[in-house]
Amino acid sequence: MHFSVVSSLLLSTILSSVHVIAAPAQQEKRDAWNKALGWPEPEYNYYKAVGDTVEKAARANQLVNQPACNMQxxxxxxxxxxxxxxxxxxxxxxxxxxxxxxxxxxxxxxxxxxxxxxxxxxxxxxxxxxxxxxxxxxxxxxxxxxxxxxxxxxxxxxxxxxxxxxxxxxxxxxxxxxxxxxxxxxxxxxxxxxxxxxxxxxxxxxxxxxxxxxxxxxxxxxxxxxxxxxxxxxxxxxxxxxxxxxxxxxxxxxxxxxxxx
Known part of the structure; x- marks a missing residue:
């Protein structure tokens, strides 16, 4: 199955915004859920890397306690x-x-x-x-x-x-x-x-x-x-x-x- 880069980018960023700073157990649960969908390894590794980058940016900006969908x-x-x-x-x-x-x-x-x-x-x-x-x-x-x-x-x-x-x-x-x-x-x-x-x-x-x-x-x-x-x-x-x-x-x-x- 082929996925575009933008597909990976959209999902990874949204998944990251749901748990801005994921605890180890949450991270393992999220990774297991992603792999269970059967996405090919290259695409999985790509959007996971983007998600990790977003989480690091969140740490740098001290957004640890920010709600997931704070449209305000x-x-x-x-x-x-x-x-x-x-x-x-x-x-x-x-x-x-x-x-x-x-x-x-x-x-x-x-x-x-x-x-x-x-x-x-x-x-x-x-x-x-x-x-x-x-x-x-x-x-x-x-x-x-x-x-x-x-x-x-x-x-x-x-x-x-x-x-x-x-x-x-x-x-x-x-x-x-x-x-x-x-x-x-x-x-x-x-x-x-x-x-x-x-x-x-x-x-x-x-x-x-x-x-x-x-x-x-x-x-x-x-x-x-x-x-x-x-x-x-x-x-x-x-x-x-x-x-x-x-x-x-x-x-x-x-x-x-x-x-x-």
């Missing part, structure tokens, strides 16, 4: 021209790294005067809520790492990243991004949204815009969704020489805000 410490990234803040009264409910494609179309045999048209996106969403407060610097690196590696296929259920799968992102129509945060292992909710604000990414030529989305009418789990820290996703400048359907690899952080429970 999480700080949403800001673009050079910031997006409006979350609406008053909302609380941070979930944070995910999305990995997929931004999708575009071009007319057949178009020339350089025609630009690709955006037709939505498709992405798998991976739960990084526990990392956001405890290891913000690590979280900030994940999209740029994730975009360089393929997402595990659906039949790789034991792939490390799939263990942390929290949902999927796609478009219901040309203007309705949808977040289905329900899987066989978890239920974070759903939301159909619409673009409210947009701002350029720091590297606007390569990375798609940062967005603030607002929930459409309905009884949804989330009220506002931010797409930030994007990596990749920008289309070719023109349709000249391009196929009719274009998929551009991207990754991003998604911050989902909801009313307090």
């Amino acid at each position: 410490l999480a700080q949403m990234p800001q673009a050079p021209t910031p997006l409006p803040p979350p609406s008053a009264g909302l609380v941070l409910s979930h944070i995910a790294v999305g990995r997929g494609t931004q999708n575009y179309t071009c007319p057949k045999d178009a020339d350089a005067s025609v630009a690709p048209t955006a037709v939505g996106a498709v992405a798998s969403l991976f739960n990084v809520s526990c990392i956001a407060g405890n290891y913000p610097q690590l979280l900030s690196l994940l999209p740029s790492v994730a975009v360089r590696y393929p997402v595990p296929t659906a039949n790789s259920q034991l792939a490390p990243a799939n263990v942390m799968l929290s949902g999927h992102h796609y478009f219901q129509d040309a203007t309705t991004p949808f977040f289905n945060m329900i899987t066989s292992d978890s239920n974070y909710g759903m939301v159909a949204a619409a673009k409210l604000n947009a701002t350029n990414a720091p590297d606007a030529a390569k990375d798609v815009t940062w967005l603030k989305l607002n929930a459409k009418a309905g009884n949804w789990s989330f009220v506002e969704v931010y797409r930030v820290n994007t990596s990749g996703g920008q289309p070719p400048k023109t349709c000249e020489g391009q196929p009719e359907n274009i998929e551009v690899q991207y990754a991003a952080e998604y911050w989902l805000w909801a009313p307090p429970k």
Whole structure:
């Protein structure tokens, strides 16, 4: 079974954040559980090494008693021209790294005067809520790492990243991004949204815009969704020489805000 580096990175960091400083007995239990999944030795050794590095960083920063999923410490990234803040009264409910494609179309045999048209996106969403407060610097690196590696296929259920799968992102129509945060292992909710604000990414030529989305009418789990820290996703400048359907690899952080429970 083949696992991408980003899969190993996601799982190892999250496992490490569950027990910031693992006692020897906890470490042995965690290693036994990991090996019981049957992951190949090279991949196991890789994510274990990353996890050990995170734990050493935790020691250096005196985070011994920090809760595993303390999202109260999480700080949403800001673009050079910031997006409006979350609406008053909302609380941070979930944070995910999305990995997929931004999708575009071009007319057949178009020339350089025609630009690709955006037709939505498709992405798998991976739960990084526990990392956001405890290891913000690590979280900030994940999209740029994730975009360089393929997402595990659906039949790789034991792939490390799939263990942390929290949902999927796609478009219901040309203007309705949808977040289905329900899987066989978890239920974070759903939301159909619409673009409210947009701002350029720091590297606007390569990375798609940062967005603030607002929930459409309905009884949804989330009220506002931010797409930030994007990596990749920008289309070719023109349709000249391009196929009719274009998929551009991207990754991003998604911050989902909801009313307090």
